[in-house]
Amino acid sequence: MKKIYFTVGPSQIYPSVYAHIKQGLKEDILSLSHTGKDFIDLYKRTSNSLRKLLNIPETYHIFFTGSSTESMERVISNTVYKNSTHLITGGFAQKFYKTALDLRKHPVPIEIPLDKESDFSQLQIPQDTELLCITENDTSTGMRIPLEAFTSIKRNNPGLLIAVDVVSSIPYVKVDYSIIDLVFFSIHKGLGLPAGLGILIVSEAAIEKAKFLNKKGIAIGSHHSFISLAEKEKIFKTPATPNVFYIYLLEKVIHDMSTKGIEDIRLETEKKAKMIYDFFDKHDRYKPIVHELYRSMTTPVIDVQGNAEHIVDRLAERGLIISKGYGANSNQHIRIANFPSITEEHIKNLLISMKECLD
Numbered sequence: 001m002k003k004i005y006f007t008v009g010p011s012q013i014y015p016s017v018y019a020h021i022k023q024g025l026k027e028d029i030l031s032l033s034h035t036g037k038d039f040i041d042l043y044k045r046t047s048n049s050l051r052k053l054l055n056i057p058e059t060y061h062i063f064f065t066g067s068s069t070e071s072m073e074r075v076i077s078n079t080v081y082k083n084s085t086h087l088i089t090g091g092f093a094q095k096f097y098k099t100a101l102d103l104r105k106h107p108v109p110i111e112i113p114l115d116k117e118s119d120f121s122q123l124q125i126p127q128d129t130e131l132l133c134i135t136e137n138d139t140s141t142g143m144r145i146p147l148e149a150f151t152s153i154k155r156n157n158p159g160l161l162i163a164v165d166v167v168s169s170i171p172y173v174k175v176d177y178s179i180i181d182l183v184f185f186s187i188h189k190g191l192g193l194p195a196g197l198g199i200l201i202v203s204e205a206a207i208e209k210a211k212f213l214n215k216k217g218i219a220i221g222s223h224h225s226f227i228s229l230a231e232k233e234k235i236f237k238t239p240a241t242p243n244v245f246y247i248y249l250l251e252k253v254i255h256d257m258s259t260k261g262i263e264d265i266r267l268e269t270e271k272k273a274k275m276i277y278d279f280f281d282k283h284d285r286y287k288p289i290v291h292e293l294y295r296s297m298t299t300p301v302i303d304v305q306g307n308a309e310h311i312v313d314r315l316a317e318r319g320l321i322i323s324k325g326y327g328a329n330s331n332q333h334i335r336i337a338n339f340p341s342i343t344e345e346h347i348k349n350l351l352i353s354m355k356e357c358l359d
């Protein structure tokens with residue numbers, strides 16, 4: 001029985017990846033040195049493809065990391081002397097906050113309610129905040145934060161750096177780089193690739209902050225400091241040996257998505273999300289947990305009143321693999337991935353089976 005993975009990460013592999021793996025093995029990419037010309041060309045192609053698909057300015061740096069958890073640490077250590085502010089919308093925003101605590105910074109959490117409307121443009125950000133940390137789409141709760149709401153905050157605080165975790169919403173999310181300085185994601189969710197590679201996009205202002213901290217004697221990291229990463233990026237190399245094969249696969253999938261068209265991908269994502277939310281909005285017991293203005297398009301989360309394990313098991317018998325809730329809500333919620341690798345037909349089949357399993 002073929003399984004379809006609606007899990008929120010890792011998730012269903014993008015359809016073309018299997019062919020790209022075969023081709024990569026044929027080309028012996030696994031033996032490719034990260035110091036040679038072939039890798040330099042690969043880095044260039046991947047960087048250019050990412051810029052095209054995600055509309056990343058030429059002035060922004062593109063770094064490879066091991067994971068988004070690593071990127072959180074790199075972001076905090078390279079841009080915060082003392083004070084960061086974190087919008088808390090779930091477990092992954094909490095992880096970003098805890099990273100700052102672990103690095104002996106002085107982070108301030110701002111709790112955002114899941115079930116109420118918020119005016120994000122009027123958030124009271126402490127004046128001494130150096131970095132505002134936003135988890136744009138928290139995988140644990142299925143809450144997304146509208147990034148356009150921060151235009152006025154950035155305008156009124158031009159020295160403030162803003163970092164955004166878009167792990168669960170790439171490539172759907174649109175990022176306005178006129179207000180956002182740092183963006184990071186991994187490849188094993190919306191891009192439909194195996195886990196093991198992170199992407200970190202960094203403004204020149206953030207690089208300058210890292211240089212400032214380094215001159216003050218603040219530890220900003222060694223091989224993977226922004227300074228080191230930027231120096232190597234100039235010649236399309238990396239400070240340490242990266243996951244070359246996954247960079248190869250990333251470039252191929254980004255090319256495939258660009259060929260399909262990012263706007264078509266976004267429209268399809270919204271259509272599929274509407275199918276999921278319409279189904280549960282009409283259900284007599286099980287409902288989405290997030291206010292309708294902030295519902296995730298890519299990782300809907302549903303309150304199933306303590307029946308998650310039963311639902312997950314019944315769907316798994318049909319080859320449909322979904323995620324239980326996060327942490328303490330493991331049996332209270334279910335989470336459903338709606339990434340580009342999931343088709344409209346997949347969603348239709350899931351909802352048909354869901355109806356039978358919930359009756």
